[in-house]
Amino acid sequence: MIDLEALRELLLGCCPAAIPSIQVGVDGETYVDISQDDLLGVVYALMQTTNWHHLSAITGSADEEGLQVLYHVWLGAGLSLRVRCGQEAPRLPSLVPLIPGADWYEREAHDLLGIEFSGHPNLKPLLLPDKWDGPPPLLAKDGA
Amino acid sequence: MAFIVRLAQMLIFPGALYLILGSLFIMWLDRLLVARWQARVGPPWYQPLADLIKLLSKEDISPTGTDERIAALLPLLSLAAALTAGLYVPVGNTVVHSFEGDLIVVAFLLSVPTLAYFLAGWVTPSVYGVMGGNRSLLQYFSYEVPLLMGLVVPAVYSRSWSIMGLVDAQHGYRWHLFVFPLGFVIATIGLIGKLKRVPFDIPHAKSEMVAGPLTEYSGRKLALWKLTVAVQTLVGINQLVAVYLGGADRLWGHWGLIIYALKVILFMGGLALIQVLYARMRIDQMARIGWRALVPLGIVQLLVAIWL
C-alpha cells in the first residue's frame, strides 16, 4: 500500500501551481488530482522514489467538464494522477523525455481524443489509419 | 538398335521419366516420414504429383519488373541440368553413360540449379528474392567445398573418377563408408546444404524469407522449380549411395534394384530424420561449420586417402 503521508509530503514539495487532492478509490487505487503545470514535476519526483516501477497507461476520457487524463502508475501499488484540460484544442506536456515508454500511450490518446502532447517527438497516428479524417473517435457522439 | 536402347534409357529408365517419378516418390516419402515423426498422418502417396499438376494448371504471373525470359529460362535450365546429371549416376546397375571424370561432372551439374536459384531471386523485384538469392550463394560457398572433398576422398582411394568405377571398386561389400565414415558424414552434410534442407534451409526460411528466391514465382515456373529440387534430391542421394554405400553391390537383376532402392529410401529417411531433429541454423553458423569443421576434416580424410 502507498504511504499516504509520505505521498502528501512529496506532492507538496513539487506542486507549486495548485495543492493536489488525494483520494483512495473503491478499487484500492490512489487517485491524485494535480494541475497540468505540475505534471512533469510530480512524475519526476515519483520516479526518484524507490518504489517507482513503471507507467502502466494513460487514459483520456471526456466528461461534462471537459477532458480528464489519468496517468496510471505502478509503485508496488496503483497510483493514478489525474490532470484536466479543456475540450477545445487540448494540450498537455509530454512525458516522453522522462519516460520513453509513454510514447505510444500519448499517441493513442492523441488518436482517440485529439490531445496534443507538447514535446512528443513523433505524434503520428498509432491505431488509426494515416488518412483518418473524422473527429477523434472517443469525442464523436455516435461513432459511425 | 543400340541407339534405340540408349534413347529409351535416356528418356525412360534410368533417365528422365524414372528420375521424375522417382523423385516425386522420394518427395512423398520425405513428407510422410516427417509427418509421422511429428505425430501427424501425412499426405497420401499421390500428393507431390497432384501438387505438380495443379501448379501446371495455374495462372503464371510475373510481377512487373521481372525479366520474363530469364525467369522462364532458369527453371528449365536447372531441371535440364539435374536430369542430365542423373544420366551419369547409376540406378541399380544401369547407367546411361559413364566415363572417367563423371563424378566431378555430376557434382557441377548439380550446382547449376543452385546458381540458377540465386539468379531467380535476382530477376524478380522482391527483396526476399534478392536476400534469399544472396543467402543461397553464401551457402553455396560453405557447403560446396566440403561436398566435393567428400566425393573426392573415395575417388583418390579407389583410383577411379567415374561413379560406376567407384561402385565396382566397392565390390564385395567393401563400402567406402567403412573406410571413410567421416568422409561420408562430410558429404552428407554438404548434400543437405546443397539441397537446402533443414538445418540449412537458410535461403528459403519461411519465417524470414517467405519463400526466398521463389517468392514471386507461380504456376508453371514454380512447378518446374519444385520438380528440379525433387530431381536434384534424388540424383544427389543416388550419387552418395553409389560413391559411399556400394550402389547396388553389383547384384544383377531385380535384387540389384531392390538393394539400391532400399539404400535410397534409408538415406532419404536419414535426411527426413535430420529435418525433424534440428532447428534451422544461421548463415554464419553454417559457414563456421563448413569452413572450421568440415573442410579441415575433409583435408584429413583426403590425406588419409592419399596415404592409403
Next chain:
Amino acid sequence: MMLERLFRWARRRSPWVLHFNSGGCNGCDIEVLDLLTPRYDIERLGILKEASPRYADVLLCTGPVTRQSRDRVLRIYEQMPEPKWVVAVGACACSGGIVADSYNVLGGVDKILPVSLYVPGCPCRPEAIIDAVTRLLGEI
C-alpha cells in the same frame, strides 16, 4: 477434356491456402494455425499453408476488414494466381461480427472480395474450417 479432368483432380487434392488476418482477435487465427498440428493435420488432405500469395489457391480470411487492412487484403488477392477462392472464416470475416458497428471496421470480407464460402462461429472450430475447405473443393 481429359486434361480438364486431370486438372480438376489435382486442384481438389492440392489446395494450398494462404491465411490473412485482416483485423481478427486471434481466436480464429489460432484455430487456423491449429489445423497444421497433429490433432487436425490438414496435410493429410493435401492442404498446405503457404507463405506467399503467389503459391495460394485459397485465401482464408479471418477477422473483420479494418480501414487500414483493406488495401492489403485487396493486394494479396490480386497477387494470387487464377483460379482462386476466398473463404471467410469466423463471424467477423462473415459479417463484421461483434465489432461490425465500429468506426474503423468496414464489415465482412465480402465487402471487398468475392467470398465462396462462409464459416460461421466465434471462433469457428477447426473441424468446421476443414469441412469448409473440403466442401469448397467438392464444388470445384
Next chain:
Amino acid sequence: MMGRMTIPIGPQHPLLKEPYSVSLEMSGEQVVAASLRVGYVHRGIEQLAQRRSYVQNLYLVERVCGICSHVHTTTYCQAVERLADLQIPERAAYIRVLLCELERIHSHLLWLGVLAEAIGFTTIFMYAWRDREIILDIMDALTGGRVSHAANVIGGVRVDVTPPQAEWLGGRLDELAGQMYLFESLLHDDRSFQGRTQGVGVIDAEMVHSFGVVGPLARASGCRMDLRRDAPYAAYSRLDFQVVTASAGDVWSLAEVRLGEIRQSISLCRQVLDGLPEGDLAVKAPRRIPAGEAVVRCEAPRGELLYYIRSDGSERPARLKIRTPTLPALMVLPRLLPGLEAADVAPVIAGTDLCIACSDR
C-alpha cells in the same frame, strides 16, 4: 551485394500471426534500423464499449484477444464488481484462478510453438501445439468453448467444476506434466535450439524500466514483478506459487521463464482442484452500476493487464480503457532489432510474444 535495402515484414508474412508491419533497414545481413506500424487490428473496442451495456461488454472484451480471452473478462468483471461493491463467492474466485492458469499454460505453449516455428524447428511447434490441445480439451469440457469461454459473469462465474470433472482434469494435467520434460530437455540439452536463442535479443533492466515492460519479458530480465503476488486478486493470496525469473533477458531466458511458469501453473491448477471450496458460483449483479471509477490490474499470460472503468450510474460504462501488456513489448521491439543478424529477427519477434489484437483493440 552488401548494399542497403529495406525489408518489409508484414502485414502478411509467415512470421507474423497477426497483421502489423515491421520495416527493417538492412545493411547486408545486418539490421541497422527498424520501425513498426500497428493499427491493422484496431476495432475501436473502447468506443464500442461505451455504446453497450455492462453485460454486453463482457462478451465484447472477451473478443479483444482470442488467446488471453479469460483474463480479459476476469479483469473487466473485477473492475465492475469493485464499482458495484460485489463480493464474489470463494468458489467462483477459485474457478477464475483455475481458468486463468489453464489459459497461461495454453498461451505459453502456443508461444513456444511459434518460437520453434520461427527458428525452423517445426517438430517442436507440432509437439507444443499437440500438448496445448490438452488444455483446449479441458476448456472445451468445462466451458463449451476451446478459445472463447464466456466463463465469467459479473459477480462470479458461469461454469462449475464437478468432482468427476475435477478428477478427469487432474488426469489430463498429469498427462501434460508428463510431456513437459520434452520441452525442458529442449531448453537445457538441445544445442541447435540454444544456438539460435542464447544471447539473442537481450532486454536489459534499463529497457524494462524505461518502457515499463511487464510479464515474462520483465521476469526474464531479473525483474521480479508478478501481480499475482504483488497485488493478489481472485484466490491467489490463498494459493502457493513461485515467481519464476531468469537473468539473461535473451530469448532463451524467455523460454526458461515461460516453461517454469507452466510448471507453476500446473501446480496452481492442482491446488485449486484440491482445495475447491463449496458454495455458490455467482452473486446477483445490478443492471445499473453505481457511479464511480475503478482501476484493476491482473497478471495476464503476457503481463500486467489494466482495465479502467468509469461509471456514470447508467447501464453503460462512460469510459472503458484497456491497457494490454503487449504495448510496452511493441515499443521495445524497434530498439531490440538493430544490430541483429537478419536470421535473428525471427526468434526475437516471436520471443517477445506480441499480441497485436490486444494492443490494437
